[in-house]
Amino acid sequence: MVHYRFATEEQIELANGARKICEDLLRPQLEELEKADGGRGRYPMDVHQALADAGYYGMNIPEEYGGLGLDIVTRAVIAEEIATVDSGFAFAFTNAGNYFNTIMETGISEDEKQRWAMRILSGEAIGAFALTEADAGSDAAAMRTSAVWDASTQEWVINGVKCFCSNGPIANFFFIAAWTDRSQRASKGVTVFLVEKERGIQVGKKENKMGLKTSETSEIILEDVRVPADHVVGEVGSGFTKALAMINEEGRVIGLAYNLGIAQACLDTATAYAKTRRQFGKRIIDQQAVGFKLVDMEARTQASRALMYEALCCRRDGKELGILPNLLKFYCSDCTMQTATDAVQILGGYGYMKDYPVEKLMRDAKIYQIFSGTNEIQHKNAARAIAGRDPLMNRK
Numbered sequence: 001m002v003h004y005r006f007a008t009e010e011q012i013e014l015a016n017g018a019r020k021i022c023e024d025l026l027r028p029q030l031e032e033l034e035k036a037d038g039g040r041g042r043y044p045m046d047v048h049q050a051l052a053d054a055g056y057y058g059m060n061i062p063e064e065y066g067g068l069g070l071d072i073v074t075r076a077v078i079a080e081e082i083a084t085v086d087s088g089f090a091f092a093f094t095n096a097g098n099y100f101n102t103i104m105e106t107g108i109s110e111d112e113k114q115r116w117a118m119r120i121l122s123g124e125a126i127g128a129f130a131l132t133e134a135d136a137g138s139d140a141a142a143m144r145t146s147a148v149w150d151a152s153t154q155e156w157v158i159n160g161v162k163c164f165c166s167n168g169p170i171a172n173f174f175f176i177a178a179w180t181d182r183s184q185r186a187s188k189g190v191t192v193f194l195v196e197k198e199r200g201i202q203v204g205k206k207e208n209k210m211g212l213k214t215s216e217t218s219e220i221i222l223e224d225v226r227v228p229a230d231h232v233v234g235e236v237g238s239g240f241t242k243a244l245a246m247i248n249e250e251g252r253v254i255g256l257a258y259n260l261g262i263a264q265a266c267l268d269t270a271t272a273y274a275k276t277r278r279q280f281g282k283r284i285i286d287q288q289a290v291g292f293k294l295v296d297m298e299a300r301t302q303a304s305r306a307l308m309y310e311a312l313c314c315r316r317d318g319k320e321l322g323i324l325p326n327l328l329k330f331y332c333s334d335c336t337m338q339t340a341t342d343a344v345q346i347l348g349g350y351g352y353m354k355d356y357p358v359e360k361l362m363r364d365a366k367i368y369q370i371f372s373g374t375n376e377i378q379h380k381n382a383a384r385a386i387a388g389r390d391p392l393m394n395r396k
């Protein structure tokens with residue numbers, strides 16, 4: 001059920017269609033997917049393909065390239081509905097097919113861009129974005145991956161190891177951030193490259209995470225991987241700003257739709273349970289402490305959704321976002337974490353058991369306070385902006 005009050009008929013229809021596919025194909029196999037690969041989890045390619053066949057993959061690809069050209073608000077309404085079934089899948093699926101705009105910023109030919117559009121729309125092309133390294137997390141500028149220009153072959157030669165790459169194990173193309181000029185600050189010395197897997201990218205350790213098991217995460221290893229000059233995204237040296245903008249403007253805006261799906265699922269599950277569970281001769285929802293908790297969960301979820309759709313509408317209409325992505329990132333993810341904890345509490349001992357869904361929802365909720373820039377970093381950057389300082393000024 002779509003909860004965005006201003007959703008159009010078209011948005012509701014599209015979101016319900018995606019939800020139905022996920023209810024039918026994804027929900028029945030969630031338990032098995034969580035346990036797969038020794039508990040590391042597995043991305044369900046069958047659900048991926050079913051959604052792609054129904055037109056839900058690469059939804060931002062413009063009509064002139066064969067796509068639906070859906071705006072960011074519509075995509076978020078759909079993403080939240082998918083996320084109420086499984087947030088990890090919503091995150092992995094949406095990200096994997098969301099890189100066409102970045103491909104358009106490379107120097108490849110128009111024919112190649114058309115082919116990329118077709119490959120994405122068919123569901124075959126799966127993308128990933130790799131910025132983080134073992135010693136460069138919040139301080140992304142501390143990355144060591146480098147790209148050196150080989151004038152003899154007219155290629156960039158990339159070396160480095162990226163970690164925590166979402167979709168790393170299943171992706172067949174990557175956007176890799178690398179130093180191209182160490183004499184400069186990161187904002188001038190880092191470049192983002194489009195790198196197809198067949199150019200030599202190796203997948204390293206696959207992570208065994210607390211939650212989000214349907215989104216596979218791994219190390220990515222590049223040893224003398226060569227790409228032509230036209231694989232640079234934008235200008236050489238513009239990569240750090242570009243990478244942060246990609247995370248900020250998309251990741252921290254539409255990204256919270258995957259998080260809100262968890263909050264809504266917690267609310268729905270806890271409300272239904274509280275209406276049937278009886279203690280002391282009455283339904284627990286009629287105990288004031290439980291009823292008030294549900295109301296607080298509802299208030300937090302509605303406030304998060306309102307903030308998210310304000311940010312999404314600004315993004316869609318080309319309005320300045322300011323610190324909205326930072327506020328949205330920490331506010332919404334903190335609210336959802338609290339809501340998930342409350343849902344477990346309302347289900348009591350059963351909430352702590354894997355037989356009931358809220359245990360998984362709580363594990364899934366935690367990551368949203370960490371990735372796409374931790375909530376502490378969001379506070380730091382928002383505070384710098386409020387103080388009138390450039391949040392990137394302290395970068396090396």
Ligand SMILES: Cc1cc2nc3c(=O)[nH]c(=O)nc-3n(C[C@H](O)[C@H](O)[C@H](O)COP(=O)(O)OP(=O)(O)OC[C@H]3O[C@@H](n4cnc5c(N)ncnc54)[C@H](O)[C@@H]3O)c2cc1C
Binds near residue numbers: 129136376
């Ligand atoms: C499941 C998962 C998927 C991910 N997917 C991707 C991906 O696809 N691509 C990618 O590039 N990265 C990805 N990441 C990386 C993610 O963005 C980083 O984990 C995150 O930015 C934090 O970096 P870190 O883990 O090294 O923590 P650290 O930077 O070491 O931080 C540790 C703690 O210190 C705090 N801290 C650090 N510096 C400050 C400061 N200046 N002020 C206040 N507090 C501070 C942090 O808030 C945090 O609480 C993913 C991570 C995970 C866990």
